[in-house]
Each structure stands twice: as C-alpha cells, then as structure tokens.
Amino acid sequence: xxxxxxxxxxxxxxxxxxxxxxxxxxxxxxxxxxxxxxxxxxxxxxxxxxxxxxxxxxxxxxxxxxxxxxxxxxxxxxxxxxxxxxxxxxxxxxxxxxxxxxxxxxxxxxxxxxxxxxxxxxxxxxxxxxxxxxxxxxxxxxxxxxxxxxxxxxxxxxxxxxxxxxxxxxxxxxxxxxxxxxxxxxxxxx
Amino acid sequence: xxxxxxxxxxxxxxxxxxxxxxxxxxxxxxxxxxxxxxxxxxxxxxxxxxxxxxxxxxxxxxxxxxxxxxxxxxxxxxxxxxxxxxxxxxxxxxxxxxxxxxxxxxxxxxxxxxxxxxxxxxxxxxxxxxxxxxxxxxxxxxxxxxxxxxxxxxxxxxxxxxxxxxxxxxxxxxxxxxxxxxxxxxxxxx
DNA sequence: CATCTAATTAGATTATAATCAAATTAGATA
DNA sequence: TATCTAATTTGATTATAATCTAATTAGATG
Numbered sequence: 001x002x003x004x005x006x007x008x009x010x011x012x013x014x015x016x017x018x019x020x021x022x023x024x025x026x027x028x029x030x031x032x033x034x035x036x037x038x039x040x041x042x043x044x045x046x047x048x049x050x051x052x053x054x055x056x057x058x059x060x061x062x063x064x065x066x067x068x069x070x071x072x073x074x075x076x077x078x079x080x081x082x083x084x085x086x087x088x089x090x091x092x093x094x095x096x097x098x099x100x101x102x103x104x105x106x107x108x109x110x111x112x113x114x115x116x117x118x119x120x121x122x123x124x125x126x127x128x129x130x131x132x133x134x135x136x137x138x139x140x141x142x143x144x145x146x147x148x149x150x151x152x153x154x155x156x157x158x159x160x161x162x163x164x165x166x167x168x169x170x171x172x173x174x175x176x177x178x179x180x181x182x183x184x185x186x187x188x189x190x
Numbered sequence: 191x192x193x194x195x196x197x198x199x200x201x202x203x204x205x206x207x208x209x210x211x212x213x214x215x216x217x218x219x220x221x222x223x224x225x226x227x228x229x230x231x232x233x234x235x236x237x238x239x240x241x242x243x244x245x246x247x248x249x250x251x252x253x254x255x256x257x258x259x260x261x262x263x264x265x266x267x268x269x270x271x272x273x274x275x276x277x278x279x280x281x282x283x284x285x286x287x288x289x290x291x292x293x294x295x296x297x298x299x300x301x302x303x304x305x306x307x308x309x310x311x312x313x314x315x316x317x318x319x320x321x322x323x324x325x326x327x328x329x330x331x332x333x334x335x336x337x338x339x340x341x342x343x344x345x346x347x348x349x350x351x352x353x354x355x356x357x358x359x360x361x362x363x364x365x366x367x368x369x370x371x372x373x374x375x376x377x378x379x380x
Numbered sequence: 381c382a383t384c385t386a387a388t389t390a391g392a393t394t395a396t397a398a399t400c401a402a403a404t405t406a407g408a409t410a
Numbered sequence: 411t412a413t414c415t416a417a418t419t420t421g422a423t424t425a426t427a428a429t430c431t432a433a434t435t436a437g438a439t440g
Binding site for chain 1: 193194196197198199200201202203205206209210212213216223224226227228229230248267268271272274275277284313314317354356358359360361379
C-alpha cells in the first residue's frame with residue numbers, strides 16, 4: 001500500500017456530503033437524483049462527489065435504462081479504512097527509502113575528487129544521503145565532544161555548525177550534556 | 191458517534207505530512223525537531239500538524255525538560271478509523287432525523303387553517319416534513335395515475351408539478367411507466 | 381534574573397476543493 | 411430522426427488549509 005493511496009482515501013472520505021452519501025448507500029443502491037433530493041443538493045454536486053467516491057472504488061455503478069444506480073463497495077471501504085492502522089512494518093514511505101544506486105549517484109554529484117562536499121543540497125532526500133556519507137567516519141558507541149564533531153565535519157565542509165545541527169535533527173546522532181554519540185542505524189533516516 | 195466527528199477525523203488523516211508523522215510515531219515517541227528533521231519541514235509546520243492530530247486525540251504529549259515528546263495513541267486511531275465501516279444502524283445522521291415535536295411546529299408554521307400550504311419552504315429539512323404531511327392522504331400499495339397525484343396535491347398547493355417531482359426525488363414515491371406508488375416508509379427521508 | 385532551547389502563534393502566500401448555474405453528453409423511446 | 415431524461419462537464423465563486431518567516435511563549439538552567 002502506498003502512502004499516496006491512503007492519503008487519497010482519507011481526503012475523499014473526509015467530507016460531510018460524501019459520508020452522508022455512504023450512509024445512504026449502506027441501505028441499498030440509489031440513483032443520482034434520489035441522492036440529491038435526500039441531501040438537498042443539486043445533481044452536479046452529487047455527480048462531483050460520486051466521481052470522487054468512484055476514484056477510490058468505494059462506489060460502483062450499474063445502468064438501468066436512463067437511470068444509473070450507485071452501489072456502495074463495503075469490502076473496499078473496510079479494507080481501505082483499516083490500512084492506516086496497519087502501516088509500519090512494510091515500506092510505506094516511498095520517499096525515505098533509498099536504493100544504494102541512488103545513494104551512489106547523489107554522492108558522485110555532490111562530493112568532489114578530494115572527498116569534500118561541494119554544496120549542501122536543499123532537497124531533503126539528497127541532504128540525508130550526504131549526511132550519512134559524512135557520518136560514516138564516526139564510530140558506533142563512542143562519545144564525542146562538540147569540538148571533535150566540528151573537526152570531523154570540517155573535513156567535508158566549512159559550515160560545521162549547520163551540519164552538526166542537522167546530524168542531531170535528523171537523528172543520525174544524539175546529544176546529551178554537550179556529548180555527542182551516533183544513534184543506532186535503525187534510527188537513521190536513510 | 192456524530193457525523194461531524196467522523197468527518198473531522200478523516201479530514202485530519204487525509205494529509206501526506208500527517209500520515210508520515212503517524213508512521214514515524216509508530217516506532218516510538220519523538221520530539222518536534224526530530225520529526226521536522228526527518229520529514230524535511232520546518233518546526234512551525236510540524237507544530238501545526240501535531241495540533242491537528244491532538245485535536246482528534248491520535249497524538250498525545252509528555253514534557254521532559256525543554257523537550258516535548260509526542261506519542262501515537264494507536265487504540266484511538268484504530269477505533270476512529272473503523273467508525274466509518276460501522277455507521278448505518280445507529281443514528282448517524284443528525285439532520286435527517288426529526289422529532290415529532292419539530293414536525294408539528296413546522297406544519298403549524300406552513301399550513302393555514304384550511305389545511306393548505308402557505309409557501310414551499312426552501313430549507314430541505316422543512317420541505318421534507320411538509321412533503322410527508324401531503325403524502326399522508328395517499329395509500330400504501332395503491333397505484334396512482336399522474337392525474338390522480340396532481341389532483342391530490344392541488345388540495346394543498348397549486349404548483350402540483352414541482353411537488354410531484356419532489357415526491358419522486360425524495361423517494362416518498364416511486365414512478366414507473368407513468369404510474370405512481372408510495373415507497374415503503376423506511377425509504378422516506380423523515 | 382538573564383539566557384538558552386524547543387515549541388507555538390501570527391500573518392502572509394499559495395494551492396486545493398465544495399458548490400452551483402449553464403451547457404453538454406449518453407442513452408432510451410416514440 | 412427527434413425528443414426526453416438522467417448524468418456529467420465547464421467555468422465561476424467562495425471557503426479551507428498547507429507552508430513558510432518572523433515574532434512570541436514556556437520552561438530549564440546557569
């Protein structure tokens with residue numbers, strides 16, 4: 001299940017009129033004008049909302065003569081509603097999971113021949129890849145003074161203050177009482 | 191469970207950033223700047239989203255020194271996510287369910303001493319109450335010609351065409367091949 | 381009490397979307 | 411083919427909300 005699909009589902013359900021339509025269709029199919037009449041809205045408005053509900057497959061339709069009946073797909077509704085409670089184990093994130101090839105390409109683009117950082121990329125994903133690159137020289141479990149971290153960063157870039165702050169913000173490192181330490185890799189964003 | 195609460199829940203969940211926050215908090219509490227760092231957004235933006243998630247009780251907080259840790263309330267998330275699949279039997283609707291006292295008051299306001307309709311109210315709820323009032327004289331199970339329906343309506347109001355159409359749109363009545371018949375009361379909007 | 385840090389609020393900008401009237405389309409029927 | 415009905419699309423209007431910078435607040439600490 002992708003993130004965007006779950007977002008789209010809840011965005012669609014998060015509307016008063018559409019929930020009222022779902023409620024009406026729970027007790028059986030209805031045609032458009034019947035829904036419009038029951039809800040006190042105009043047919044174009046109902047068409048608009050039914051189109052949204054069809055996008056997420058929660059409503060289907062069947063034509064009979066000139067009249068189209070709209071059906072609620074309760075199984076789909078249930079499955080999608082429960083998806084948000086089940087994310088976690090699987091690769092939801094899309095954006096934060098990065099392949100090794102992609103990492104290599106970004107590093108090649110932003111690191112010069114002497115191993116130093118040319119510029120700090122603005123894009124979060126790329127920035128994280130380069131933060132990981134810079135953190136590689138540090139040891140798991142070892143405690144560092146702030147000055148040691150600064151010195152380490154200076155091998156890659158002159159703006160050690162910004163980068164040190166990023167190390168902590170992104171949870172590559174942990175800081176307590178001025179002492180710095182690497183976080184376990186599970187906590188890293190890439 | 192009220193309609194507005196279900197709408198509010200899904201409106202809140204239906205946002206990419208907020209779902210990513212939920213995903214992050216699934217593996218344990220985090221403080222604001224950590225979330226901001228991991229998602230590549232600024233602290234005010236995270237504050238904004240956390241406030242929304244707190245409104246629906248899906249996130250709670252605990253302060254430790256200067257740092258506030260945000261926790262995911264998984265039980266609440268699950269209960270609210272499943273609410274949409276359980277509406278139907280209970281009184282979700284709020285607006286379409288009307289007490290007898292309320293009906294009586296509306297009828298008193300819109301029906302004159304001779305039993306005729308003074309004006310057709312614009313408000314859907316009131317209109318439905320008066321449609322029900324006018325439909326009372328018709329028999330369940332009996333089939334009516336269009337002219338008979340017109341005659342019946344003329345006892346209450348001269349605009350029989352509009353009202354006849356409303357009877358069908360609101361599902362007080364059913365029409366097939368020019369023959370009209372009352373729908374079962376369960377299908378009526380009031 | 382002065383200062384630091386993390387979080388929040390205020391205000392502005394920009395994007396998204398709910399609703400309706402008017403026009404159009406799709407299919408049925410005479 | 412002409413016409414009717416239900417549904418949809420278009421275009422406009424209005425409301426809501428995501429994000430940021432700058433300013434402020436709340437609590438901790440020296």
